Amino acid sequence: MAQSESSTDDEGAGSGSGPTQVLEFGLGDETYCLDIDVIDEIVDAGQLTRIPNSPAHVEGVIDLRGRTTSIINPKTVFNIDQDGERNRIIVFDPDSIGDQGTIGWIVDEVYQVTNITPDDVDETTTANDENVHGIVKGDDKFVVWVDPDIVGE
Template sequence: MSETATRSRTVQLLEFELGSETYCVDIGHVAEIVDVNDLTVIPNSASHVEGVMDLRGNTTTIVDPKVVFGIDDDGARKRIIVFDPERTADGKSVGWIVDEVDQVVEVARNDIESAPGDQDEAVRGVIKRDGDFVIWVRPTVVDA
């Protein structure tokens, strides 16, 4: 089997922690990962918007996915996953504040199960690994 055929049957995912759960996004959406620095709070912004920060001259909106996904946990909030502006809904620079970034993994597409129940479009699927679950989410559904 060629390397191209193998790659089309797998996907590379960046795993990160929100509270006690592990989530992942397609690595193709990720521009960079940075440490949390000072955020400027924007008055009257949406509840999921933590603020903005300057990343190499770009104003980047920082979103708390815990608010978006209804996760009640104060966690470490140590890292920011910055998404590629060309892959965001409105072309803006957006980042998610997460507790920790774990690893990039390559997952076979046939190991990804559909999200159970009547999920909204935020969840792409679920990956079962080592007796636990990793939830694959779409970063593009969050409006900053």
């Protein structure tokens, strides 16, 4: 797939005029997306080691190629009550999210990488939520474009 023409320093949906590549993934019955530039890799969900006294959104840790990676459940962060398969882990590039460790989100499914333009994004419905860039209007669905920095909260 072609590299995005927008700068990797763009903060939000409307900051660049070119397309942005996003990864679409499922949490329960809903579809969300993340800027592909903040993602390091996608791996199959494996056995997690629980951390005693950790926040509710921290599912545990996993060893990925010698790196201890904290696994976050975005369903807890976004108050999604639905169960799901929890098949994949989206691992973030530690340099992109401003966190000191390696973090991944456990998600139900990973769908596809798509290009979006600022015209595809409705930012007005998310004006009060700093963790959502906007709603991406697709052919037959809406996709919530989220900010990975929520993982540090």
